[in-house]
Amino acid sequence: MKAPISVLLFALSALVAPFALHAEGVADWLAVEAPYARAVPPGQPNSAVFMILENRDAIDHALVAAASDAAEVVELHTHRQEGGMMKMRRIERIELPVGESVTLAPGGLHLMLIGLHAALQPGEWIDVDLWFENGTRKRLTAPVAAFRAPMRASGERDRTNAHVSEGGKDTAGH
Numbered sequence: 001m002k003a004p005i006s007v008l009l010f011a012l013s014a015l016v017a018p019f020a021l022h023a024e025g026v027a028d029w030l031a032v033e034a035p036y037a038r039a040v041p042p043g044q045p046n047s048a049v050f051m052i053l054e055n056r057d058a059i060d061h062a063l064v065a066a067a068s069d070a071a072e073v074v075e076l077h078t079h080r081q082e083g084g085m086m087k088m089r090r091i092e093r094i095e096l097p098v099g100e101s102v103t104l105a106p107g108g109l110h111l112m113l114i115g116l117h118a119a120l121q122p123g124e125w126i127d128v129d130l131w132f133e134n135g136t137r138k139r140l141t142a143p144v145a146a147f148r149a150p151m152r153a154s155g156e157r158d159r160t161n162a163h164v165s166e167g168g169k170d171t172a173g174h
């Protein structure tokens with residue numbers, strides 16, 4: 001009973017593939033710019049991935065999950081000011097408003113790599129899968145690079161500094 005059904009499903013999926021691809025396949029509405037994972041030395045359990053996500057679709061989207069071959073778990077994180085300190089917090093989703101670019105950068109939104117399988121060394125590459133609310137997904141390959149400031153000149157500086165000063169806690173705690 002099982003085999004014929006799977007064969008049928010296979011044939012069916014071949015027929016509907018072009019449509020399925022559009023409905024819940026690759027997130028071709030998304031442009032990813034400048035992705036990178038922060039290099040960390042051996043023994044560090046966690047790191048983070050940064051990038052710019054541009055929604056080129058005609059409707060709003062949201063990033064709802066992520067995964068990577070480099071870590072056990074990948075969480076969506078942001079930084080929030082709490083009691084005068086910047087703290088990382090897990091969030092359920094990252095909104096991607098239509099026509100906008102959302103920056104994941106040190107001191108702000110990021111993908112948290114938790115439980116690294118190995119040290120992340122500059123020059124290496126890791127795979128990162130992104131899942132979106134509408135069922136589309138995107139796989140990207142991000143280079144591992146040393147910490148670097150976001151590309152924006154002025155407004156980001158304060159938040160970047162806040163993250164740097166938080167570095168020790170970042171390492172010990174989270």
Ligand SMILES: [Cu+2]
Pocket residue numbers: 048077078088089110111112174
């Ligand atoms: Cu984090």
